[in-house]
Every structure is written in structure tokens, then in C-alpha cells.
Amino acid sequence: MEHVTSEVKKASQITSTDEELHRRFIERFAIVILLTCGTLSIAVLTATILIMVYYGWPFLINISRMIEVLTSPDWFPSDNINEGKYGALAMIWGSFFVGIPAIIFSILLGVSTAVFLSEFVPERITRIIQPVLEFIAAIPSVIFGLITFIYISQMLKVIFNVPNGRGPLAASIALALMSFPIIVSISIDALKSTPNDLRVAAKAFGATRWEIFTNVSFPHAKLSIFASIVLAFGRILGETMVVLMVLGNSPVIHFDFFGSGYTLTSAIAVEIGDARFGSGEFRIIFILALILLAISFIVMGISNMIITQNPYLFKLMETIFVPVGFIFSQVNNFFQRFANEVELTPELIKRRIIIRKARDYAFGGFFSLLFLAAVFIVGYFLWLLLRDGFVGLSFRFIITFPTAASIRNGQYGVYSAIIGSVALVGVAALISFPISTATGIYLSEFAKQNRVANIIRVSIMNISSIPSIVVGLFVYGAFSVALNWQRGILPGGLALGIMMIPIITTNTIEALRTTPDTHRISALALGMTNWEAVRHHKLPYAIPSIITGYILAIARVIGETAPLLLTAVAFTFSRSPYPSGIIQNPIRAMPFEVFYNLLFTTNQLGVQWALNTSIVLIALVILLNIMAYFARKVIRAKYAYHGQL
Amino acid sequence: MSNQLNLPKSLSAKEFAEEFSKMRKEQTRGLEELKFPTFPSQDVAIEFKNFSLSYGEAPESLYNLSLQIPRNKITAIIGPSGCGKSTFLRSINRMNEEISPVKIAGELLVEGKNVYSPDVDVLQLRTQVGMIFQKPQPFPLSIYNNVIFGPKIHGIKSKAQLDEIVQKTLKDVGLWEEVEQRLNDHAYGLSGGQQQRLCIARALAVNPAILLGDEPASALDPQSTYQIEDLFLKLKEKYTIVIVTHNMQQAARISDYCIFMYSGNIIEYRKTDEMFENPHFRLTENYISGRYG
Structure with missing residues (x-):
């Protein structure tokens, strides 16, 4: 006892030295x-x-001007902000007219690739293919612009028999090819993080790969998949070079997939060129940038709220989807009422297994096709680029x-x-x-x-x-x-x-x-x-x-x-x-x-x-x-x- | 694992079988030779015939097993870690193949059919043989959707029939009163014991003939363990149950027959009370009395 007390005393005497x-x-x-x-x-x-x-202050304090910016399609910027027309609706329209088809393509390619690679093929094949996708993600956007300008538009020109394949469709395809690796990499990580025990438990039921995906790994990973889609959409809306190079840069609103168009990003890049400092044209560009910033922050916020399971967002989504869910469940109930009661006999199970396996292969095939399409399309255009790009390329070109x-x-x-x-x-x-x-x-x-x-x-x-x-x-x-x-x-x-x-x-x-x-x-x-x-x-x-x-x-x-x-x-x-x-x-x-x-x-x-x-x-x-x-x-x-x- | 037999630690199942046959006399303490129980053919649910299994190119994990497992009884498998209990269990519903490629010799009959014959479909086999894991593994779905997972993939679509299945199986596992009001809640909201009973309900929903349990109660608290054990005792009237357990008391409490495994071999297989009262081999006695394990 004595001994312990003295130790404690010593400890309490410890004070900081100069060195400490x-x-x-x-x-x-x-x-x-x-x-x-x-x-x-x-x-x-x-x-x-x-x-x-x-x-952008002179615009921000002028409410009627701001309403004009957001609702009018007329774009005639002038030197003096009190003159001219500053409707940016065509640019906002253009951003989404290109962006929405792009994100649809991107979801198709990205989610399919992720599901195919994480659920339908063995791990080691996934490990071989992932660097390929990383490489696609690393290709600079200006190269995608060039590919779109020369090759994609040429292909569309032949397929759709249009005078010039450039326009919103070509841009959408390029943006989808640029952004789908984001969806793939985040979604694969999320799907792969499904506890292996759960997969084994589903396999012990005799579940097929498709059934494991729909019942186990998708419910587990769905939030990350949605968040990755939102992120990819943000990337698409913020992309400049492709749209700048193939849209023709004119502020018009139409549904023509081969017409010309303008987006918020390309408008900034183009209009700043001949805007005099302090002019109305100069200031409106910063308003366009503010709109773009607001969209980007909202997109980022939503994807973050999905990941962190923000209760307000989920309540909101539930409220929005109440009618949809109601209709869906009614339709489901309607059909379920007509479904026959069946006995779970070995014969039935045997018959079902054929159908289930067929469905498994059908979905696997569908996903693999989209995956192959994505890789093949990018590979094909890159091959064209390499074929033409090496012509006349020598060391002298570099020096x-x-x-x-x-x-x-x-x-x-x-x-x-x-x-x-x-x-x-x-x-x-x-x-x-x-x-x-x-x-x-x-x-x-x-x-x-x-x-x-x-x-x-x-x-x-x-x-x-x-x-x-x-x-x-x-x-x-x-x-x-x-x-x-x-x-x-x-x-x-x-x-x-x-x-x-x-x-x-x-x-x-x-x-x-x-x-x-x-x-x-x-x-x-x-x-x-x-x-x-x-x-x-x-x-x-x-x-x-x-x-x-x-x-x-x-x-x-x-x-x-x-x-x-x-x-x-x-x-x-x-x-x-x-x-x-x-x-x-x-x-x-x-x-x-x-x-x-x-x-x-x-x-x-x-x-x-x-x-x-x-x-x-x-x-x-x-x-x-x-x-x-x-x-x-x-x-x-x-x-x-x-x-x- | 302390080695009780003074044998090198890394013996394959085959080498162990050879070594063990040499010291059989000494091990049995001079008792007469023990025979595994046999049953009339209509009472045999699972039968191993000279069955050996190895993972990939590795030596055998199970060597030359021959035994019959009776219908509507609980058979417990005990033995030290790494003795092949889980491999034994998983070879019945061919889950070993999901871990790595396996090589098979001999036959394994479930309800008289060799499950390793080429015309057997694992999907079919696994609806016949349900499995419950150590940790509860409810899918990330609602309670209701967890239970109907099996029936739904087998094509039962009628709402009334699915409702009936959910009610019946949840009542069977004694979960109905607890979750009746919240069938559409997420299964992760349940306690560990409830989740495990949900998993059992999920396995029962497809009417399996056999239930395999891989230490089904070892991750649960005593109260839940008691409930699960009670449940198994009730379920054995309708199902053949095979469980792996680390808990000797549990094996003694609930099983009718007991298999003691060591190094991929079955050392003893007999009625549980006989084995626990009067183990035939020293090896068994030492394990049961907790001298190693």
C-alpha cells in the first residue's frame, strides 16, 4: 500500500519541462x-x-430582369443592361434536353455494367475489366468532343440519314459514354459490399443470380446506386467541351435531336469571348454561372442526402410516390386475385426451375449485351481515333x-x-x-x-x-x-x-x-x-x-x-x-x-x-x-x- | 486445439483414418466394436455411402463416410473446430460448391436420390433441403417479403395463398403474435432471436423435407437459444433436422442421435443419451468432458 501511494505522488509531481x-x-x-x-x-x-x-448584382436586384432570365427564350444581350433581352430559358432547356437523354443512356449502360460485373461474372473477370472502365473515365472530355464531332456524328448521319449528325443526340451519346463509368464504379462497390453471408443464405435457397440481385444485393445497394446516378447527372450538366463542339451554339428551343442548341456551360464559354467588361452581356454570364452553380449544389446535396438517408428527402419522396405506389399495389393486387392457388409440389418446382433459369440467363444476357455495347462503342471510336490519329504522327510532330x-x-x-x-x-x-x-x-x-x-x-x-x-x-x-x-x-x-x-x-x-x-x-x-x-x-x-x-x-x-x-x-x-x-x-x-x-x-x-x-x-x-x-x-x-x- | 492422440497436426482425413484404425483397440478401452445405427429404408432421410469430399486439389476434408440419418429425428454433429462438421453439413445441400470447387467420391443419398449425380439440379435440391446459418441472415426486405421469398420464386402469386403461408410459417416458429402488426416493417428491426426464427420460417415456407442448422443458436442470447431449441423439438415431428453445434449441453438436450467427428472422420455415431453416458472412445470422452475442443 505504502509503495503505491508513493508512486501516485511521484506521478502528480510531473510538470511540463521547457522541452515539453x-x-x-x-x-x-x-x-x-x-x-x-x-x-x-x-x-x-x-x-x-x-x-x-x-x-451579377445588377441583375440579382432587378426582379423583373431575373424573371426574364429564367422564363424568356429571347437572347439578345447588349452592352447596357437596361437594353437587350436576357432570356436564358434556351440554355436551361438545352442543358436538360441534352442531359436527360444522356443520363438515360448512362443509367442503361452504367447500371447494366455494374450488375453484370458484380452479380453475373466471377470476381477475377471483374478485376480485369475494372481498369478498362477506369481508363474510359480518364479520357479527357475534349477527346470525347473530337470523337463526337468526327465519328459519332458521322455514324448518326449514316444511320438516320440526316445532313449532319451533330446536335443534341450526338452530344447525349458522348456524355453518356463519359459519365457511365461513374455509375459503374460506385454501384459495383455498393453491390459488392453486400455481406457475403446474405448471398450464401440466398444460394442455400437455390436462388439464381437474378433472384439474388433483386432480393438481396439490390435492396442492399440501391441508395448508393441512386446517388451515383444523381452524381453522374451533375457531371453531365456541368460538362462543357462536348456540347460546345457539337451543338452549334444558338439559343433555340425545339425537340429536334439533330438541331442546334445551347447549354448553360457552352453559353458561358462562348459569350465571354466578346463581352466587354462591365457590360450587360458580361454580367449575364455570371448569372448563367450562378444558375449552373445552384443546379450543381442541389444535385450534390441530393446525392448526399440519399447516401445519408436524410429523413426529409425520404418523406418527400414517399409523398410524391404515394399515388404511384397506390396504383402499383392496386394493379398488383388485381392480378394477384386472379392468380391460381397452387400446391408447391416437386413437379411445380421442377417446372419453375426451367423458367427461373431462363429468366436468369435472359437478364444476364441483357446486362452483358449492354455492357459489351458500352465497351464496344467506346472501343470502336477509340480505334477510329487511333487509326486516324497516327497518320502523319512522328517524333517531329512533338518537337x-x-x-x-x-x-x-x-x-x-x-x-x-x-x-x-x-x-x-x-x-x-x-x-x-x-x-x-x-x-x-x-x-x-x-x-x-x-x-x-x-x-x-x-x-x-x-x-x-x-x-x-x-x-x-x-x-x-x-x-x-x-x-x-x-x-x-x-x-x-x-x-x-x-x-x-x-x-x-x-x-x-x-x-x-x-x-x-x-x-x-x-x-x-x-x-x-x-x-x-x-x-x-x-x-x-x-x-x-x-x-x-x-x-x-x-x-x-x-x-x-x-x-x-x-x-x-x-x-x-x-x-x-x-x-x-x-x-x-x-x-x-x-x-x-x-x-x-x-x-x-x-x-x-x-x-x-x-x-x-x-x-x-x-x-x-x-x-x-x-x-x-x-x-x-x-x-x-x-x-x-x-x-x- | 490440443492434439489428444500424439499425431502430427496436419493430417488429412485419409491419413487420420489410417492412423486411428491402428490405435482403435487402445482407444476403445477394450470394449467391443461399435456399429453405427441402421434404420429401415423408409426411415432413412439421408444416407452417406463411402462418401469422400475434397476442396480443389487439397487432400480430403471428409473421408469415406458411411452412415444413415433417420427421418423426423434431430441429429447433432459435434466435434472440435476444423473437424469437418460444417463441410459435412454443407455437402448435403451442396453448398460446399459455392465456396470452392469440390471433388467427390462415393454417394450421398437424400430421400433415396444421389444428390451428386449429374441429373440433380442444385436449385431443386436446395428447396428440398433448407438451411439455417449461425448468424441470422434476413434479406434486406420486409418481414413479409422475407417469408415469401421462397414461395414467390417458385411461382406462387396468389395473395391469399401467400398470406396464408406467411401466417402459417410464422405461427409455426412462434413469431406470429410478435410481428402480426408489422409484417411490412424492415426485417432488420427485429431482435437477433426474432431474426433467426424469421429465417427458420423463411426456410419452412417452401416445405423442405430436411432442415440443416449450422450452429443455429450460437450467436443468440440464452433466452432466444431456448426458444430456438424448443422450436426444433416441435419441428422434428414434420422435418428431419441435422444441426452442427459447439454446445455439448445443447446437443444433449435436443438431439436424438449424435455424431462425433474428428479430422474429417466420424468417430462415434449413436443415440445421444448413450453417447453422453458412456462414450465408446477416449477421444469422444475427452471432448465431451471438455478436456479439449
Whole structure:
């Protein structure tokens, strides 16, 4: 007893030494830095909204003008906001006229592929096919624009016998092909997370794969599947390049699938070109962006409410579906009344088994057909692109710096575009890597459930839902015009950097979440501060995944075109491939080179140039993805975790 | 698992059978040779004839089993972990194949029909043989839809008939009074014991001849375990029941016959009370008395 008391006394005498106070200070300092980086994403989101509101203010305070914007199809913007007509209904119409068929195609392809891969084929085949889908998801949107512009429209032209296959249908198909991998990857994860015990229990009943899907895995995964569809719809509505390239950009409302059209995104990209700063035409663009932002946030909010099973949303849906459900149950009851009472005899079961197996194969076949169709269509168009893109492609193409003079000699190349893209991505990386990594570390390791952390989380989620053209417009409004930075690698890199924030932050959080926590806990037990424990005993093991995330984020933004149109690129040739400054020095970039040459370089040269550049761009994206794969392998070996998991 | 026989730990079922036959005399403490119970053919529900099973290329998990399991009785399978109890049980409704490819020798007859013959359809077999798992596995559906899962896939569409099936099976498992008012609620809202009885009701709804239970009460609290045991005692009038259990008292309480397995072999198979009163082999005695396991 005596002995114990003296020990306790000793413990109570422990006071902080100077050295410990110093370490505490370091920890506090580190947390402040991390938190500051975290709050930057709140600032980005707030600033985006504020810039739109600031420039659009004269419209926002004028209610009759706003009603006109939302309800009138007449679009004649003028210099003075008191003159002209600012009806944006045609753009809103266009966004949904393209978006709704696109999401229908996307659901057909995406859900079928997910169900086929998770329920009807063995695991190892799924593992082979998933990288293919990831590759489709990684193809830059401008390449889909080019494919639509040349190949899809050509195919539709032949099939439907129309003068020109371009228009809403072609755009819908391209957007569906772009967005279905989102539905697939989220839905497969959800379906696969069905407890295996449940599947085994259903198999012990002699349930077929289709019956297991309808009774077990679909009820389990349906919320995630719905959420993925909503997310894909958001991505479709926010997409710029495809619609910009194939819709013809004129504000008309009609039901013609081969007519021309306008969407909110393409209108922003086009109209900003000749809008004078401060004019009515200039300000209305920010109102269009606000509408787009509102749609994106609503879509993001709905998908989030589905996942978190928000009771209000579910009540609302129930209320909406009460009549539908009532009719459905009445019809069902009606037929059930006429159904014969049958005895469960072995003969009946035997007869039913034939029908059940037939149904199983029929649905399996249906899903596999849609899956094969999706992969085949994308594969076919990519093959066409490769076939035409390699024509005339040589090493000289990569090192040729195109000028007006060289074009006349038929010499063109992608050198300046490569320099531009690398510079842009470099600036974006410099801005985004430290901030996003710090935010991820803060959210994962230091923020528990406090309010600031939740606001940061919500901000990052919302930044990820902002359409890329709106990010471009934000940088354009806040820096290019207000600070007179104009176009250059700094504003362009800033826009790309903002787009990287959510990718890297979520990846860092995920990397830390999947890293074992035991070393950190042991370090804490030895008297380390949480910062020291994280810094030395958690972060090193997460580094492979974090660096992989960097490379994948670069692969994602290197193909982005829409924000560059407003912030970075030159529509004319410059004298040198190297930018002489970071602001007010527009450059060329690879995705822009594809877009510009395809549409604005008026002869066969332009198309070939765009095709060649596409190949280089795709090769670069593939290279980055391979690098990410090997980075993970190599660095993982270096930072291998030797504890027990 | 402590090895009671001074044999290397990683013996296959076949090697164990050979080793065990050498020490039979010593193990039996000089008692006369034991015979497995036999039954008149109309009372045999399941019959194993020189049945061996192995997963993929691995050595046999079950070796040369020959026995008859009687109709309308509860047969319990006991034995230490890894002795092949679950494999034994799952070979009856061919659920082993869902885990990995299997190789079979010999015959396994359910109601006189070899279930491994090529013309047998597993879907058909599994409607004849219901199975209940260790953890309750209600599907993510309402209580009502859980019960009619089986009948519905077999093509019973009449609402009146389905209602009747739900009422009858839920009454059979003693759940009707508890859930009568909330048949359309999600099954996950039920307690563990209720969920397990729901799963039994779901299995009964397709009129199986045989019920297999893979430790059906081991994840439940004592009260629910008691209810399930009581239920099995009632159900054996209509069904042949085979359960795997880790709980010796449970085997003693509810089973009529008891199988003691070790290393993929059946060491002892006889009436439960006889086995628990007077185990034939030392191995059995030590297991029953809790000296290893």
C-alpha cells in the first residue's frame, strides 16, 4: 500500500519541462498551419459564389430582369443592361434536353455494367475489366468532343440519314459514354459490399443470380446506386467541351435531336469571348454561372442526402410516390386475385426451375449485351481515333513549334502545347499539392467532429461539384479582369489547382484512413504529441497512396479545357514556345490545341493536327496512370508497413 | 486445439483414418466394436455411402463416410473446430460448391436420390433441403417479403395463398403474435432471436423435407437459444433436422442421435443419451468432458 501511494505522488509531481512546452508549441503551430490550409477551401468556395453574385448584382436586384432570365427564350444581350433581352430559358432547356437523354443512356449502360460485373461474372473477370472502365473515365472530355464531332456524328448521319449528325443526340451519346463509368464504379462497390453471408443464405435457397440481385444485393445497394446516378447527372450538366463542339451554339428551343442548341456551360464559354467588361452581356454570364452553380449544389446535396438517408428527402419522396405506389399495389393486387392457388409440389418446382433459369440467363444476357455495347462503342471510336490519329504522327510532330509561317509550309506540331500544359500543371501542382495535402491531414488526423472541420468537408464536396467552366469563370472574374492578370499560366494554373483540391484532399483522407493506426497509438503512449506521432508514425505509411493521388490528379486536370479557354490560352500563335511571364502571357495547351485546330483551323490540316494532338494527349494520360501504378508499387516497397494488420 | 492422440497436426482425413484404425483397440478401452445405427429404408432421410469430399486439389476434408440419418429425428454433429462438421453439413445441400470447387467420391443419398449425380439440379435440391446459418441472415426486405421469398420464386402469386403461408410459417416458429402488426416493417428491426426464427420460417415456407442448422443458436442470447431449441423439438415431428453445434449441453438436450467427428472422420455415431453416458472412445470422452475442443 505504502509503495503505491508513493508512486501516485511521484506521478502528480510531473510538470511540463521547457522541452515539453516547446514540443507542445510545435504541435500547436503545425495544427494552425494545417487548419489555415483547410480554411482556404472554404475561402475558394465562398469567393466563387461571391464573384458570381458581385458581377451579377445588377441583375440579382432587378426582379423583373431575373424573371426574364429564367422564363424568356429571347437572347439578345447588349452592352447596357437596361437594353437587350436576357432570356436564358434556351440554355436551361438545352442543358436538360441534352442531359436527360444522356443520363438515360448512362443509367442503361452504367447500371447494366455494374450488375453484370458484380452479380453475373466471377470476381477475377471483374478485376480485369475494372481498369478498362477506369481508363474510359480518364479520357479527357475534349477527346470525347473530337470523337463526337468526327465519328459519332458521322455514324448518326449514316444511320438516320440526316445532313449532319451533330446536335443534341450526338452530344447525349458522348456524355453518356463519359459519365457511365461513374455509375459503374460506385454501384459495383455498393453491390459488392453486400455481406457475403446474405448471398450464401440466398444460394442455400437455390436462388439464381437474378433472384439474388433483386432480393438481396439490390435492396442492399440501391441508395448508393441512386446517388451515383444523381452524381453522374451533375457531371453531365456541368460538362462543357462536348456540347460546345457539337451543338452549334444558338439559343433555340425545339425537340429536334439533330438541331442546334445551347447549354448553360457552352453559353458561358462562348459569350465571354466578346463581352466587354462591365457590360450587360458580361454580367449575364455570371448569372448563367450562378444558375449552373445552384443546379450543381442541389444535385450534390441530393446525392448526399440519399447516401445519408436524410429523413426529409425520404418523406418527400414517399409523398410524391404515394399515388404511384397506390396504383402499383392496386394493379398488383388485381392480378394477384386472379392468380391460381397452387400446391408447391416437386413437379411445380421442377417446372419453375426451367423458367427461373431462363429468366436468369435472359437478364444476364441483357446486362452483358449492354455492357459489351458500352465497351464496344467506346472501343470502336477509340480505334477510329487511333487509326486516324497516327497518320502523319512522328517524333517531329512533338518537337515542332508551330508558327503562322510554318503552317504555310504544312509544318505543325505540339511542342508549344506540351510546354504550356506542363507549365500549367506545374503551377496547379505548386498551388494545390501543399494546400490539399495539409487539408487532408487536418481533416483525417486532427479534426474530430468539430464545426470548422464539417464546414471544410462540405466546402470540398461542393468544390468537387462546381462545373469546370465555372471554376474558369471565377478565376477570370477574380484575377484575369479584376487584377488585370489576363490570360497566362498563373491564372490558368490557379483554375486547374482549384479543380485538384477535392481530388487530392479526398485521396489523402482515404490514404490516411486505410493506413494502420497502431504505430501512432503506440507513439502517443510513449509521450509523443499527436503531431509528432502522425508526422513520424502515420504519414510515412500513407505517402505511397498520397503520391499516387498527385499523379492521378494531374492526369485528371491535364485534359481539362473549359477553364483554360477563359484563363490561359492564346487564340493566336506566339513568337516563342516558352511563356515570357506568368501573367498576361497566353500560352497554348494540349487539350486546347485539339479543340482549336478541330474547329477553327480551316482546312484538312486542322483536323489532322487535332487528331495527332489527341493521340499525344491520350498517351500522356495513359503514361501518367501507369506512373501512378508504379509509383504506388515502388514507394510502397520503400515505406512498407511491417506491423501486423 | 490440443492434439489428444500424439499425431502430427496436419493430417488429412485419409491419413487420420489410417492412423486411428491402428490405435482403435487402445482407444476403445477394450470394449467391443461399435456399429453405427441402421434404420429401415423408409426411415432413412439421408444416407452417406463411402462418401469422400475434397476442396480443389487439397487432400480430403471428409473421408469415406458411411452412415444413415433417420427421418423426423434431430441429429447433432459435434466435434472440435476444423473437424469437418460444417463441410459435412454443407455437402448435403451442396453448398460446399459455392465456396470452392469440390471433388467427390462415393454417394450421398437424400430421400433415396444421389444428390451428386449429374441429373440433380442444385436449385431443386436446395428447396428440398433448407438451411439455417449461425448468424441470422434476413434479406434486406420486409418481414413479409422475407417469408415469401421462397414461395414467390417458385411461382406462387396468389395473395391469399401467400398470406396464408406467411401466417402459417410464422405461427409455426412462434413469431406470429410478435410481428402480426408489422409484417411490412424492415426485417432488420427485429431482435437477433426474432431474426433467426424469421429465417427458420423463411426456410419452412417452401416445405423442405430436411432442415440443416449450422450452429443455429450460437450467436443468440440464452433466452432466444431456448426458444430456438424448443422450436426444433416441435419441428422434428414434420422435418428431419441435422444441426452442427459447439454446445455439448445443447446437443444433449435436443438431439436424438449424435455424431462425433474428428479430422474429417466420424468417430462415434449413436443415440445421444448413450453417447453422453458412456462414450465408446477416449477421444469422444475427452471432448465431451471438455478436456479439449
